[in-house]
């Protein structure tokens with residue numbers, strides 16, 4: 001099912017094996033054309049509407065292209081140079097050239113550069129200082145100098161600093177406690193303490209807890225129940241709150257959260273795949289919020305990302321916490337990040353003091369995985385699925401402190417036997 005470069009193999013034969021033909025197919029080529037054309041048509045209605053959030057649009061479009069295996073359809077140097085022109089002296093990024101900096105666009109800027117493996121063009125300290133400077137005394141984060149507070153900004157700061165390897169610049173414990181103060185009795189999370197649960201907000205809070213190795217604070221059954229209740233029986237689509245219409249973007253917000261808390265098997269995946277495919281414009285490309293509505297880059301990205309989470313054939317795998325392709329995360333996360341997760345997780349079993357491996361998915365891997373934080377588990381599981389070989393090493397250094405080393409062996413599957 002996987003090619004050597006980590007992407008799932010394209011082709012109708014693998015498609016017909018796992019997805020019944022009556023469900024329709026993803027019009028990948030059309031979607032690539034749609035995304036590239038939106039980028040080029042700078043005076044179109046959509047471009048005008050997107051003008052002030054162009055950095056977010058770039059992240060949505062380019063990540064969708066990467067998941068579709070077509071990131072090379074754009075000029076890397078042109079994108080990188082534009083991203084850098086959106087950066088301010090403060091270190092933060094604006095939504096476009098000449099626009100004010102905000103943490104929303106700063107994460108998108110970092111994500112776009114990470115996609116192209118170009119984070120080294122940044123003054124990392126400067127960007128990290130901008131983001132860390134937005135943390136408040138109670139652990140929450142403001143979006144910019146005007147001070148609006150929202151758990152979205154907590155996620156953005158944590159994801160961004162983690163990608164930059166600078167989580168040590170903030171008070172992680174306070175940040176986690178603030179997020180937990182926004183947890184509701186229904187198991188979900190809101191934007192501030194006492195605010196109603198919403199799937200988008202839940203993704204942000206669960207994602208931030210996953211990255212910091214703090215998922216043990218979540219009542220997974222309670223939250224899993226609330227999230228799987230979002231699926232509409234008739235259409236198979238997911239909504240963001242009770243009594244709302246289903247919408248393709250919640251295929252990402254709710255589904256990624258269900259994966260992070262290991263309850264994704266509580267929804268009907270085939271029905272959700274059908275709903276997303278029904279929202280495609282198969283003539284001109286693009287995906288809309290609901291069948292027959294107008295398409296846009298935002299829903300095109302979240303539709304493709306949702307299908308990736310559902311393991312739709314021909315798409316790269318996406319990380320549910322970082323919202324970037326898994327190969328990008330593997331490239332950027334280091335030993336120290338995994339260890340950070342371990343320490344935050346609290347009690348864990350020691351698998352052994354010497355290298356275990358090479359591992360086969362059916363053997364020691366499951367045992368080793370159980371002792372790791374979920375974000376690291378996901379990373380490792382993806383690697384195992386893609387290469388069938390991975391080695392986990394948990395080592396005792398200096399008596400009490402434990403280190404977990406994740407090393408990936410890229411040998412071909414066939415050499416394992």
Ligand SMILES: [Zn+2]
Pocket residue numbers: 247248249250289299
């Ligand atoms: Zn939507």
